[in-house]
Amino acid sequence: MLELxxxxxxxxxxxxxxxxxxxxxxxxxAGRLVxxxxxxxxxxxxxxxxxxxxxxxxxxxxxxxxxxxxxLSITERARLGISFALQQPVRFKGLQVLDLLRLASGRDxxxxxxxxxxSAVGLCARDYINREVNASLSGGExxxxxIATVLARGTALSIFDEPEAGIDLWSFQNLIxxxxxxxxxxxxxxxxxxxxxxxxxNIADEIVVLQGGTLAMQGPRDQILPRLTGTASALQGxxxxxxxxQ
Amino acid sequence: xxxxxxxxxxxxxIADLHSIPEGAYNIRSNSQSVGxxxxxxxxxxxxxxxxxxxxxxxxxxRHQSVHIPVVxxxxxxxxxxxxxxxxxxDCDVVIIAGCGIDNCGKADSEHxxxxxxxxxxxxxxxxxxxxxxxxxGTGKRILNPGTEVYMDENSTMEMEMAQIKGVxxxxxxxxxxxxxGAKLVVRERLMTHGKQRALSTYDxxxxxxxxxxxxxxxxxxxxxxxxxxxxxxxxxxxxxGHTECDSIIMDNGRILAVPGLEANDVDAALVHEAAIGKIAxxxxxxxxxxxxxxxxxxxxxxxxxxx
Numbered sequence: 030m031l032e033l034x035x036x037x038x039x040x041x042x043x044x045x046x047x048x049x050x051x052x053x054x055x056x057x058x059a060g061r062l063v064x065x066x067x068x069x070x071x072x073x074x075x076x077x078x079x080x081x082x083x084x085x086x087x088x089x090x091x092x093x094x095x096x097x098x099x100x101l102s103i104t105e106r107a108r109l110g111i112s113f114a115l116q117q118p119v120r121f122k123g124l125q126v127l128d129l130l131r132l133a134s135g136r137d138x139x140x141x142x143x144x145x146x147x148s149a150v151g152l153c154a155r156d157y158i159n160r161e162v163n164a165s166l167s168g169g170e171x172x173x174x175x176i177a178t179v180l181a182r183g184t185a186l187s188i189f190d191e192p193e194a195g196i197d198l199w200s201f202q203n204l205i206x207x208x209x210x211x212x213x214x215x216x217x218x219x220x221x222x223x224x225x226x227x228x229x230x231n232i233a234d235e236i237v238v239l240q241g242g243t244l245a246m247q248g249p250r251d252q253i254l255p256r257l258t259g260t261a262s263a264l265q266g267x268x269x270x271x272x273x274x275q
Numbered sequence: 276x277x278x279x280x281x282x283x284x285x286x287x288x289i290a291d292l293h294s295i296p297e298g299a300y301n302i303r304s305n306s307q308s309v310g311x312x313x314x315x316x317x318x319x320x321x322x323x324x325x326x327x328x329x330x331x332x333x334x335x336x337r338h339q340s341v342h343i344p345v346v347x348x349x350x351x352x353x354x355x356x357x358x359x360x361x362x363x364x365d366c367d368v369v370i371i372a373g374c375g376i377d378n379c380g381k382a383d384s385e386h387x388x389x390x391x392x393x394x395x396x397x398x399x400x401x402x403x404x405x406x407x408x409x410x411x412g413t414g415k416r417i418l419n420p421g422t423e424v425y426m427d428e429n430s431t432m433e434m435e436m437a438q439i440k441g442v443x444x445x446x447x448x449x450x451x452x453x454x455x456g457a458k459l460v461v462r463e464r465l466m467t468h469g470k471q472r473a474l475s476t477y478d479x480x481x482x483x484x485x486x487x488x489x490x491x492x493x494x495x496x497x498x499x500x501x502x503x504x505x506x507x508x509x510x511x512x513x514x515x516g517h518t519e520c521d522s523i524i525m526d527n528g529r530i531l532a533v534p535g536l537e538a539n540d541v542d543a544a545l546v547h548e549a550a551i552g553k554i555a556x557x558x559x560x561x562x563x564x565x566x567x568x569x570x571x572x573x574x575x576x577x578x579x580x581x582x
Binding site: 081083102103104107108112113115118119121122123124125128132133135178182 | 493521555557558560561562563564565566567568569575576578579580581582
């Protein structure tokens, strides 16, 4: 279970400070799939980075399974069981897909184990296992490999930042299946997905709407989704795919 | 053939040799040949005027290898060795060289290996050269390899050069001349640490139509080390040339990349790329999200980069 208590995050801007998140409190219970949505620039990606420890909050606390992790490093949080699929995956010259999946799983997995993770994200494993994670891979391919690294970790909390970006429509159902399989296979696992896609909102247990750095709405899908689709301004934000987040 | 444990370890590092190699070989230890075998197609003979060997490979020799590793374990030894390879036409061979120095003493140890290759028409050569240094003496471990390659029509040479650890000072010079249709591929991997210095200079001349060269160096300079990569390709005919220097810089390391392209023919297509930078923060972050410490992440990134 993840708990965010009164999280605020500010960055210096010229001589002043710019507030990206203001007093956000949120609980993600074990076994729940929570989708965070809202207009671009609302602070969604920042929230995910704060949970992973890539950024530190200006104030507030983050608890994971009851433990205060606010001051822990990225590595410590990863070892406690938090995984993060970046919105923009990183390229590595020389590191092969198999190397990355081995590092992710923390074991010396066999190529056939690695193939399972790749097949799950819709990549023909044989063609990819020895490829370098470099500029020769397309954005969509990198995005799927990024998701496969989170699958290979199989942790209690998995965060995906706009996983659908760069994934073609044909593979979309496959992606939905990945999240549903994760829920089934990892006991009590919590999943947080940042997304604008209605089809991903449709599989959420709960939906959180972040707008202008504050929690605008939060609740079960059945309550929130009709309100989102009924509001022209929110709909515009939710349907927009891609775009940079703070 | 008698070798002590340090010599055996050096051989394993530079030539992956754990026992006597198959095919033709010459193992040189502390300035003496301690084992040599010629085969029906590959003849190794000592030079009479200077220190070194002539290695003659008969035309049509295919799928055979030559190992010529060198190890130095006596502190203060300094040698210049000339090895000439005469590779006949239509060959397909692998040549594995390399030098390991273990210096536990106060005096500098130095091996300057000058290798010259004459590659016959349509022949294919793979050349692997690894350099390695060990020992905790204050004497420097110095390696100054010189490589000259003369490639006949439609021949191919793939050179893999690696110096990952322990060599204090190196000045590598490689020159190549390519006839029509010849193809040269160089993959250099270099890591320097401590106060090491490594210079690598290439002068590749594409003299015949359709000749091509691809010279790529990947390097890491850490601590207070210094590297210079100076790659020059000259196009004297319709040809293709590409050089690339891709470096990671760390700590107080310094790297100088010197691009050099000279086109003397309107159909010479030459490209140079050079990039120097520290490890990207986002790469470290990504591996840390997988549970690695910052130091482990750094190691993985460097190992992958130099693989």
